[in-house]
Structures are given as C-alpha cells and as structure tokens.
Amino acid sequence: MKFAKRLTRLPPYLFVQIDALKEQVIKEGRDVIDMGVGDPDEPTPRFIIEAMVKALKDAGNHQYPTNKGLAVFREAIARWTRSRFGVSLDPGSEILPLIGSKEGIAHLPLAFVNPGDRVLIPDPGYPPYRTGTILAGGIPAAVPLLARNKFLPDLESLSRKRVKKAKLFFLNYPNNPTAAVADLKFFRELVRFALRNRVPICHDAAYSEIAFDRLKVPSFLQVPGAKEVGIEFHSLSKTFNMTGWRVGWVCGNREMIGALAKVKSNIDSGVFQATQMAGILALQHPGGHLTRMLRIYQSRRDLIVQALRGAGWPLEPPKATFYLWAPIPRGRTSKEVAALLLREGGIVATPGVGFGSHGEGYVRFSLSVPTPRLREAARRIQRLSIWPRPSSD
Numbered sequence: 370m371k372f373a374k375r376l377t378r379l380p381p382y383l384f385v386q387i388d389a390l391k392e393q394v395i396k397e398g399r400d401v402i403d404m405g406v407g408d409p410d411e412p413t414p415r416f417i418i419e420a421m422v423k424a425l426k427d428a429g430n431h432q433y434p435t436n437k438g439l440a441v442f443r444e445a446i447a448r449w450t451r452s453r454f455g456v457s458l459d460p461g462s463e464i465l466p467l468i469g470s471k472e473g474i475a476h477l478p479l480a481f482v483n484p485g486d487r488v489l490i491p492d493p494g495y496p497p498y499r500t501g502t503i504l505a506g507g508i509p510a511a512v513p514l515l516a517r518n519k520f521l522p523d524l525e526s527l528s529r530k531r532v533k534k535a536k537l538f539f540l541n542y543p544n545n546p547t548a549a550v551a552d553l554k555f556f557r558e559l560v561r562f563a564l565r566n567r568v569p570i571c572h573d574a575a576y577s578e579i580a581f582d583r584l585k586v587p588s589f590l591q592v593p594g595a596k597e598v599g600i601e602f603h604s605l606s607k608t609f610n611m612t613g614w615r616v617g618w619v620c621g622n623r624e625m626i627g628a629l630a631k632v633k634s635n636i637d638s639g640v641f642q643a644t645q646m647a648g649i650l651a652l653q654h655p656g657g658h659l660t661r662m663l664r665i666y667q668s669r670r671d672l673i674v675q676a677l678r679g680a681g682w683p684l685e686p687p688k689a690t691f692y693l694w695a696p697i698p699r700g701r702t703s704k705e706v707a708a709l710l711l712r713e714g715g716i717v718a719t720p721g722v723g724f725g726s727h728g729e730g731y732v733r734f735s736l737s738v739p740t741p742r743l744r745e746a747a748r749r750i751q752r753l754s755i756w757p758r759p760s761s762d
C-alpha cells in the first residue's frame with residue numbers, strides 16, 4: 370500500500386509507547402492507575418441527559434442538521450458568552466457549532482494554509498494544532514512555552530520574519546499540558562501583536578471553566594479589537610463531562626468563521642441536532658454542576674500535589690485545568706520517568722516530550738481519575754524516589 374506523504378509526515382500517536390508498556394504491566398497482573406488521558410471520569414449531569422432523551426424522541430432532529438447549526442443553539446451560545454465574559458456575538462455570523470472543538474481546530478488550516486506555509490503552534494501543545502497544519506500541507510513553527518515565562522509565549526522574542534510569514538497562530542489558555550493561565554494583560558498584548566504582524570489568532574479556550582480558588586479566567590475576545598484579529602474555540606467536553614458527545618463551537622472573527630464553515634460544509638454535515646438541543650440546556654444551567662466538579666478537581670489536585678511534594682517534586686498547585694505539569698530531575702528523560710512511574714508505581718503519566726520538544730523535562734498527570742483511585746496513586750507516589758526526598762527535620 371502506498372500512502373500519501375502527508376500521512377508519513379504525521380508524528381506517531383502520542384500514547385503508542387506508553388500504551389504498549391501499560392499493556393505489558395497489566396499482563397503481569399499488576400494494578401494500573403491511568404493518569405495519562407484527560408477525559409472527565411464523572412458522568413454527564415442528569416439534566417443534560419434528560420434534555421437529550423427528550424430531543425431524541427423528536428423526529429425533527431433525526432435528519433441532517435444544517436451546517437450552520439441550529440439558530441437556537443447559536444443564540445444560547447451568544448447568551449452564555451455575554452453573561453460569562455461580557456462579550457457580544459452575532460449568532461448569525463460570529464458563532465459556528467463544531468463536532469467537538471478538535472474537529473474545527475484540525476480543519477481550520479485547510480482554509481488558510483498553502484503547501485509550505487508556516488503556522489505558529491505552542492510547544493508543548495495539544496497535538497491537533499501541529500497535525501492539522503501538517504494535513505493541510507503546512508509547516509508547524511514551534512513557539513516555546515517556558516517555565517521562566519510562566520508558559521506564555523515570549524511575543525517580543527518571536528522574530529518578525531517568522532511571524533510575518535505565519536498564516537495562523539494557535540494558543541491555548543488555560544493551557545494543556547502546562548496548566549498555565551493567561552490574564553487580560555497578556556491577551557491585550559496578543560491583540561496588539563496580531564494587529565502589528567497581521568497574523569490571525571486562534572485561541573483554544575476548552576478549559577475556560579475549569580479554574581480553581583474562584584478564579585474566573587478571561588476570554589481572549591474580551592479585549593477590544595480581538596474580533597478583528599481572531600477566533601476562540603470552546604467546548605462542552607470538559608465543562609460538562611461531555612467528551613463523548615462531540616460538541617463545541619468557534620466564535621469571533623466572521624471572515625475566519627465563514628472560511629472554516631466553507632471547508633466544513635464539504636466535509637461534514639454538522640452536529641446532531643439532539644446534541645445541540647441538550648447543549649442549550651447545559652449552557653442555561655452551568656452553575657450547580659460546575660461548582661460540584663470544581664470542588665472535586667480541586668480536592669484531587671491538592672491530594673496529588675501534596676503527595677508529589679512529599680516525595681520531593683518541586684511543584685506549585687495549578688490554578689486551572691485538571692492537569693499537573695510536573696518537572697523531572699535533570700539528566701532524566703520524560704519517557705524514562707513515565708516508564709519508571711508505570712513499572713515501579715503502576716501509574717500512567719504522559720511524557721512531556723509527547724507534546725513537543727519543549728515538553729521535555731516534565732511529565733503530565735491527569736486528575737480525571739476517580740478520587741479513591743487517586744488516593745491510592747498518592748500512596749504509591751510517596752513510595753517512589755524520582756526526586757531526592759526533602760529532609761524531614
């Protein structure tokens with residue numbers, strides 16, 4: 370079989386090696402706690418499921434959805450965006466439902482990238498920014514996210530030439546995998562940067578609602594002028610434990626959204642209408658469910674951070690997302706440490722290098738694991754020696 374070049378240019382799937390090792394450890398009869406994948410373990414809230422059941426029984430929802438999505442769903446998104454961020458959006462032209470935000474992220478470069486064009490992607494970063502670029506024939510240009518810059522891109526240091534040639538700039542805050550957050554001041558700089566360099570911004574806000582200690586993270590679109598230079602991706606996946614449902618949206622710049630809509634109208638036929646109807650209910654009543662989920666994630670975060678610190682890991686509790694981005698000792702690779710965690714502790718963590726070369730030096734732990742299992746993980750972490758232990762006196 371002869372495959373297209375673009376297929377061979379795709380990097381190997383992030384979890385292949387660690388999956389193989391996991392299989393092996395399980396075959397040996399050992400108990401494995403998977404802190405590798407970021408996928409909420411709690412079920413979708415019942416009121417959303419009930420809305421879905423009702424929508425399923427309506428035959429009007431059984432046919433092809435429209436590409437633009439239901440007007441009532443787009444209006445619900447506009448109301449939510451207004452109340453959550455104080456941002457006004459035109460439901461007719463500034464909002465487009467997606468079959469999960471990953472779908473829109475991966476398809477967007479098809480609308481902007483010619484063969485050989487560059488796209489700025491965060492490194493470490495969520496893999497579809499890179500692979501979507503490659504599938505469109507483009508070249509991913511890594512923008513390093515470094516601890517000394519709080520995992521924000523150093524906009525000043527990006528060379529003019531590199532940026533001027535870029536067709537898109539992907540960013541993501543709260544960030545996967547580093548759990549970093551961006552404030553309005555950074556987003557203001559970003560908008561100025563985009564205007565000056567004429568590079569369209571694609572901000573991924575999939576974790577906008579997963580933030581702790583009462584922190585309300587801002588939307589990039591809160592900055593005046595943001596709509597002139599970019600779009601923002603949102604998702605119901607992480608907010609409402611709906612990863613399997615496949616529903617999200619993109620909002621902001623109408624020309625960019627029109628371009629993506631044109632691509633998508635030739636590839637898919639939109640989001641199942643029953644899912645959109647359930648999504649409306651979710652957006653109308655986010656409060657109670659979110660308060661409960663955030664309490665759960667926050668207590669899990671505190672549990673694991675305490676265990677890691679006790680075992681000598683230098684780590685600050687993250688302000689957002691359900692990830693811990695944990696530094697490993699110098700001289701060890703993230704793959705080695707992930708293998709060690711698995712072999713000696715029965716814990717799956719993701720090697721940082723899987724998110725890009727600047728992810729080396731870290732492993733990512735996900736907190737989307739039932740709390741009793743995390744308690745067991747905390748006990749095991751304390752028995753492992755990866756970092757030198759803090760002296761007890």
Ligand SMILES: *Cc1c(COP(=O)(O)O)cnc(C)c1O
Pocket residue numbers: 407468469470471472495541545573575603604605606607612615616617
């Ligand atoms: C989980 C995640 C998404 C959401 O994906 P969906 O396709 O909406 O389920 C988007 N961006 C990042 C960085 C993620 O981690």
